[in-house]
Amino acid sequence: MGLRGYIAKRLIYTVFLVLFVLTINFIIFEVMPGSPVDFFIGNARQVLTPEKIASIMRRWGLDQPWHVRYLTYLRRMLTWDFGESSPASGSVPVGPMIMNYLPNTLLLMGLSTILSILIGVIFGVIAAYRRGGLFDSTSVIASLITFSLPTFWMGLVFITIFQGILPAGRIVGDNMPPWNFNFIFGTQISYPTTVEIISRIQHLVLPTAVLVLFQYGNYLLLTRATMLETLTEDYILTARAKGLKERSIIFKHALKNASLPIITSSALAFGFLISGAMITENVFSYPGIGWLTLNAIMVTQDYPVLHVIFYVTALTVIIANFTSDLLYGVIDPRIKYG
Amino acid sequence: MATRKAKLAFNLKRLKGFLFSLRRSKRGLFGVVILVVAIAVALSAPLLTPYNPIETRNLSGSYAAPTWLRYFPGGEGLTENFYPLSINDSRFDTPSALNQFDISIVPSVQNVFVQYSPQIGVPASPGSLEIRYENSSAPIGSSTTISLSKSFYYPYSGVPGTFTFSVAILLPRIDGVSVRCDVFLRQDWVTSASPGVFTYNLTRWQFGGDQAFGLRRESYTAVNRTQSRRTLDWIYPPSFALQSVGAGITSLRQLFPRSGNYTFGVEITITKLAKNAEAAVYLDGLNLKLLGTAWGLFGTDYYGRDVYTQLIYGTRVSLIIGLLASVLSVGIGLIVGLVSAYMGGIVDEVLMRFTDALLVLPSLPLMIVLMAVLSQAQYNMGTLIIVIGFFGWMGFARVVRSQVLSLKERPYVEAAKAVGAGTPYILARHILPNVITLVYVTLALTVPGAIVTEAALSFLGFKDLSIISWGRMLSDVAQRAELWWLIIPPGLAIAILSLSFILLGYAMDDILNPKLRMRR
Numbered sequence: 001m002g003l004r005g006y007i008a009k010r011l012i013y014t015v016f017l018v019l020f021v022l023t024i025n026f027i028i029f030e031v032m033p034g035s036p037v038d039f040f041i042g043n044a045r046q047v048l049t050p051e052k053i054a055s056i057m058r059r060w061g062l063d064q065p066w067h068v069r070y071l072t073y074l075r076r077m078l079t080w081d082f083g084e085s086s087p088a089s090g091s092v093p094v095g096p097m098i099m100n101y102l103p104n105t106l107l108l109m110g111l112s113t114i115l116s117i118l119i120g121v122i123f124g125v126i127a128a129y130r131r132g133g134l135f136d137s138t139s140v141i142a143s144l145i146t147f148s149l150p151t152f153w154m155g156l157v158f159i160t161i162f163q164g165i166l167p168a169g170r171i172v173g174d175n176m177p178p179w180n181f182n183f184i185f186g187t188q189i190s191y192p193t194t195v196e197i198i199s200r201i202q203h204l205v206l207p208t209a210v211l212v213l214f215q216y217g218n219y220l221l222l223t224r225a226t227m228l229e230t231l232t233e234d235y236i237l238t239a240r241a242k243g244l245k246e247r248s249i250i251f252k253h254a255l256k257n258a259s260l261p262i263i264t265s266s267a268l269a270f271g272f273l274i275s276g277a278m279i280t281e282n283v284f285s286y287p288g289i290g291w292l293t294l295n296a297i298m299v300t301q302d303y304p305v306l307h308v309i310f311y312v313t314a315l316t317v318i319i320a321n322f323t324s325d326l327l328y329g330v331i332d333p334r335i336k337y338g
Numbered sequence: 339m340a341t342r343k344a345k346l347a348f349n350l351k352r353l354k355g356f357l358f359s360l361r362r363s364k365r366g367l368f369g370v371v372i373l374v375v376a377i378a379v380a381l382s383a384p385l386l387t388p389y390n391p392i393e394t395r396n397l398s399g400s401y402a403a404p405t406w407l408r409y410f411p412g413g414e415g416l417t418e419n420f421y422p423l424s425i426n427d428s429r430f431d432t433p434s435a436l437n438q439f440d441i442s443i444v445p446s447v448q449n450v451f452v453q454y455s456p457q458i459g460v461p462a463s464p465g466s467l468e469i470r471y472e473n474s475s476a477p478i479g480s481s482t483t484i485s486l487s488k489s490f491y492y493p494y495s496g497v498p499g500t501f502t503f504s505v506a507i508l509l510p511r512i513d514g515v516s517v518r519c520d521v522f523l524r525q526d527w528v529t530s531a532s533p534g535v536f537t538y539n540l541t542r543w544q545f546g547g548d549q550a551f552g553l554r555r556e557s558y559t560a561v562n563r564t565q566s567r568r569t570l571d572w573i574y575p576p577s578f579a580l581q582s583v584g585a586g587i588t589s590l591r592q593l594f595p596r597s598g599n600y601t602f603g604v605e606i607t608i609t610k611l612a613k614n615a616e617a618a619v620y621l622d623g624l625n626l627k628l629l630g631t632a633w634g635l636f637g638t639d640y641y642g643r644d645v646y647t648q649l650i651y652g653t654r655v656s657l658i659i660g661l662l663a664s665v666l667s668v669g670i671g672l673i674v675g676l677v678s679a680y681m682g683g684i685v686d687e688v689l690m691r692f693t694d695a696l697l698v699l700p701s702l703p704l705m706i707v708l709m710a711v712l713s714q715a716q717y718n719m720g721t722l723i724i725v726i727g728f729f730g731w732m733g734f735a736r737v738v739r740s741q742v743l744s745l746k747e748r749p750y751v752e753a754a755k756a757v758g759a760g761t762p763y764i765l766a767r768h769i770l771p772n773v774i775t776l777v778y779v780t781l782a783l784t785v786p787g788a789i790v791t792e793a794a795l796s797f798l799g800f801k802d803l804s805i806i807s808w809g810r811m812l813s814d815v816a817q818r819a820e821l822w823w824l825i826i827p828p829g830l831a832i833a834i835l836s837l838s839f840i841l842l843g844y845a846m847d848d849i850l851n852p853k854l855r856m857r858r
Contacts, residue, residue, distance in 0.1 A: 020695045024704075028711055148836040150790045152797045153812060153829030159819035275702030279794050283816070293703060297710045298799050310707055313700050321698055 003330070010325045014318055021314040022077055025307060026070055077311055086302045094308050098292070102312065105288035108204060109270075109277050112211035117266060119212065120219025125255060127220065128227035140224070143217025151276045155210045155283030162206060207280045214276045215269065222265055226258035233257075260328070267324025271317045289313060359849040366845025372838035380654040389644050391651040391806040396642040398633030399499015401815075404823050405632045415496030418630035422490035422602060428504070428625035430454070430465040439603075444483045449473045450608075452484060458508065458620050466508070466622035471515060471608050471615065478610050486621065487603025489526065495597050497590040498628040500642070505604060506623035509545055514612030517545040517619060520605040527598035538593060594628075602626050637823050639814055648806045649827055655807040656835055659723055659792045664784035666727025668734055668777055675738025676765060676773075680746060690739070693732045701729040702794070709800045719802045726791050734780050738773055745772050775850035782843030786836035793832050808832050 048056075057063050064072075076083065082094035127136040146154075230236065231254055239249045278290025285291065293309050296302040360366045379386065389397065398419055407413040427435040433454040443450055455468035469484055476482075507519055524537040587593060594600075606619055629642065636645035678689040705725050713721045745751065746769065754764050795801075796809030797816065808828035815824040 016691075017695055017698060021699065024699075028707060144840070145833070145837070148786060148790075148840060149833045150793050150797075150809075150829060152794055153825070153832065156812065156816065156819060156825045157822075157829070160822045160825060163819055271698060271700045274700040275794075278702050278706075279798065282798055293706060294798055297706060306707055306710070310703050313703050314698075317698055317700050 007326060010322060014322045017318050018315065019074075021318070022074055022311065023070075025310050025314075026073055029303060029307065030066065077308075082308045083304060085305050086300065094305055097305065098289070098308055098312060101287055101289050101292045104286065105277055105281065105290065106316070108207055108211065108281070108286065108288060109273055111204065112208045112215065112277075113266060113269075113273065115208065116212045116215035117219050117262065120216040121223045121255070121259075121262065123216075124220040124223025125227055125250060128224045128231060129250060131228065136224075139220060143220045146213050146217050149213075151210060151214050152279045152283045154213055155206070155280055158206050158210060159283070203284075203286060207277075207284045207286050210280050210283075211273070211276055214280075215273065218265065218269060219262060222262060223258065226261050227254060230254045230258045263327055264324055267320050267327075270320040274313055274317060356849060360845060363845040363848060365841045366849070369838040369841030369843075369845060372834060373842060376653050376657060376835055376838070379650055380657050383650045383654060386650050387644065387647040389647045391643065391648040392804070394643060394647070396500070396629065397644050398638045398642050399629040399631050400638070400640050400642055401818065401821055401824070402499055402629075402631050402633040402638040402642070404635060404637045406635075407823070408632050413632075416630070416632040417494040417496045417498050417628070418632050420492065420494070420498065420628040420630065421626070422492075422600075422628070423488060423624070423626050428623055429459065429463040430467060430622050430624070431459075431463060432465065435465070436467060439486045439488050442485050442487075444485070447473060447476060447482055449475075450482055450484065455620065458510070459622055466620040467624075469606060469608075469617075469619040469621065471617040471619070473608075473610060473615055474613075476610055478613065481607050481609040483605055483607045485603055485605045486624070487524075487601050488626075489599060489601045492594060492597055492600050492628070494594075496631060497594050499631040500627075500629040501590055501593060502625075502627045502629065503540065503602070504623050504625045505541070505621070507543065508620040508622070509617065510620070511616065511618040512545065513617065514610065514615035515617045516609045516611055517617060518607040518609070519543040519545070520607070522601075522603055522605065523593060524601040524603070525595075525598070526601055527596070538587060540587075636827050637821075639811070639824065645811070645824060645827065648811055649808070649831060651806055652808040652811060652828065652831065653835070655719070655805050656789050656792065656832070659719065659726070659807070660785040660789040660835075660839070662723045663726040663788035663792070664730065664781055666723065667730030667784055667788075668781050669731075670728070671731035671734030671780070672738055672773070672777060674731065674735040676742055676769065678735065679739040679742035680761070680765065680769070686739075690736075693735050696729070697732040702791075705729060705791070705795065706798065706800070709795065713800075717800045717802055719805060722792060722795060722800070722802065726788050726795070730784055730787060734776075734784070737776060737780070741773050741776065742769055745769050775846075779843055779847045779850060782839050782846055785839040789832060789836055789839075793828075 054063075062069070075081075080095065082098070084091045085094050085097065123139050127139045130136055233254075236249060236253055239253050244253075274290075277288065278293060280286070281288040281290035282294055289309055289312070293306065296305045296309065360370065403413070403416055405416075405418065408416045408418075423438060430436070433456075436454055441452055443452065449472045451468075451470040451472075453468050453470075455466050456464055458464070458468070459466045467486065471482070473482065503521060505519070505521055509517060519542065520539055521541040522537050522539050604621065604624065606621070608617060608619075633642075634644050634646050636649060639645060639648070674689055674693065678686045678693075708725050708728075709717065709721065712725065748768075751764055751768055754768055759767075792807060793809030793812065796807050797813040799813065801807065801810040801813060808831055811828045812825065815821050819825070
């Protein structure tokens with residue numbers, strides 16, 4: 001089986017995974033105590049007229065048997081028809097609402113992943129090169145310690161330290177400008193202003209720092225381990241014998257070969273990262289998906305929104321994993337597809 | 339045939355060997371020591387602290403700082419609890435309770451008696467101060483003031499965290515007079531900067547010509563440097579005339595601007611309205627408390643509860659949740675892995691695809707949604723344990739499966755099959771003992787994740803309100819980031835306990851599976 005067959009197999013598996021996620025999502029809200037109607041209408045039951053409730057039930061097909069509802073639900077989710085949020089939070093369309101928060105989360109996660117890979121790989125290379133030295137032992141211990149520190153606690157400590165210096169915390173989060181996709185979708189083109197960009201960067205600093213601390217240790221330890229392995233290979237010895245510069249040996253010969261597990265692990269870490277990002281967002285009141293999730297549960301009890309959030313976050317993880325599968329297949333020619 | 343005794347001896351020997359190797363591993367020893375300390379703290383929590391972590395409130399002011407902070411620069415303004423009155427007998431249970439007060443009657447007239455009454459008492463305990471007014475000779479319209487006061491020296495330059503006083507007053511007999519009751523605080527010091535004596539009226543009650551009964555506890559709590567919050571605990575009954583004079587006090591700094599002599603007291607003014615005037619006034623429950631802005635080892639939380647106590651009791655919660663959740667997830671992982679590997683075929687395929695799918699899903703959103711639908715806003719520890727435990731088994735199931743897949747092809751399994759051993763027997767006798775070391779190691783390595791997840795979920799608001807966990811302590815102060823003394827200890831506690839389990843797990847891994855490095 002060639003690369004194409006491999007991709008096809010992963011694709012089929014990914015499609016099954018999406019269906020599985022959707023089914024789990026459906027089941028959770030279906031079999032739990034209380035009727036599905038309660039979840040969709042939430043706290044608003046008292047303030048709604050029976051006609052409105054009936055129309056909501058019709059809108060979501062809640063008056064139909066479960067298998068019909070399941071199929072309708074699948075169709076809606078797969079065609080990105082997310083409907084409206086629950087009446088308790090104003091019956092606004094869920095799709096645009098999510099799109100206002102999702103880019104913030106993706107920006108935060110992407111930025112912190114790139115930074116922590118950079119830091120982790122560079123420090124890991126140095127640690128592996130100076131094995132047994134002070135730098136090596138310090139960085140290994142430091143990564144073990146940042147591993148065991150809870151993310152939200154690091155966030156709180158950061159807020160305590162940087163209070164008044166950088167925007168952190170509840171009030172400032174609201175000041176962040178909403179996303180404007182007019183320049184992609186709209187008819188009139190509008191670019192973000194300098195003030196908006198600066199504000200966005202300011203709000204990103206502390207959450208990104210926390211997520212970098214949360215992740216970098218993983219990459220450092222991984223890079224160190226794989227580098228230690230490759231540095232003992234024969235071709236390194238050959239390169240040294242040829243009289244190549246040390247820098248070129250490390251980065252061109254050793255790191256290139258050691259980088260494969262890092263790519264895989266960055267995709268696998270995506271699921272963990274979502275959890276970390278959700279907590280971090282809530283510590284800093286950063287208006288992302290994690291913040292929206294908690295708001296939907298604790299404040300507005302908005303189950304239609306939760307449905308979609310869960311689906312969208314799972315989808316991002318699935319896509320990340322699929323991408324890493326592809327990358328893996330493309331990058332490593334030695335891989336046996338199957 | 340191994341006897342029971344021989345088996346026991348063998349197991350003991352193995353345990354001894356394990357402990358011996360553990361002693362030689364520095365990291366393992368470190369982990370074990372921390373763990374033993376944590377367990378000891380969790381077990382002896384009631385011995386280590388006299389308070390209840392949730393119910394003992396108002397030990398000190400709201401968000402009090404640790405006491406030791408007073409001896410550092412910037413901590414000079416912190417105050418500790420201060421009780422000007424004898425707190426043992428605020429209900430006037432014995433006559434000597436009155437001795438601490440200065441009692442005066444102005445103008446000094448006949449037929450006004452101030453004495454101790456052992457019979458009547460408010461609320462619900464005998465003993466009170468009785469004032470009897472039988473003034474037949476005085477002219478109509480004249481007033482008599484009976485004052486009960488206590489002078490004290492306030493030793494701190496800083497303001498108290500909370501200033502609370504309570505007064506109970508009972509008027510069973512009131513005829514032809516009006517009674518006014520004033521609670522006051524007087525600043526008795528005189529300096530060139532602030533000359534004179536200043537009196538603050540805190541509360542005033544006016545009783546008309548009817549029977550009356552009043553109880554009052556009033557607190558002024560510092561909200562910040564310039565503001566205070568005023569709370570009234572009980573006013574009873576709601577109908578009697580009450581004039582709150584103290585409403586004008588906006589800051590505790592006004593009341594206690596500096597150290598010096600202060601006087602707290604109650605003035606009862608009886609004005610004669612008719613020719614036949616007669617009254618009996620009972621005063622009780624007179625109490626004055628100045629709760630500090632510094633308390634104990636780690637300060638207090640919003641409700642004035644001791645943070646040290648919460649930290650100690652939090653050890654219990656973290657250990658219980660961490661251990662039970664990881665037992666649950668390791669158990670599920672073991673069963674799924676065993677079944678999957680031993681059954682093989684379609685069962686294996688289905689179980690492993692399910693495991694993979696769960697492994698890919700972001701666990702925290704799923705946990706949050708599950709918590710929300712499972713508990714319907716009533717979160718409890720059991721649900722937390724189940725939800726955390728259910729999302730930790732996938733990795734271990736894969737490890738067990740791969741291990742069992744190789745074990746079941748071993749010759750001794752074949753031999754057992756040949757002599758007619760059934761599947762349960764082979765699983766119990768040959769497979770399980772070979773994966774049990776993995777179970778121990780994974781147990782130790784799963785606990786930190788469970789502890790941190792519990793803390794994170796509590797922090798996000800999914801907390802059992804009947805218990806105090808470290809995560810809940812952090813969630814309670816999440817909006818007050820300047821209170822670093824409340825934020826640092828629980829987080830460090832979580833980190834240290836997690837680290838001890840990680841170190842223990844690695845050490846066990848080294849000792850029990852010398853060839854098989856699970857993860858590194």
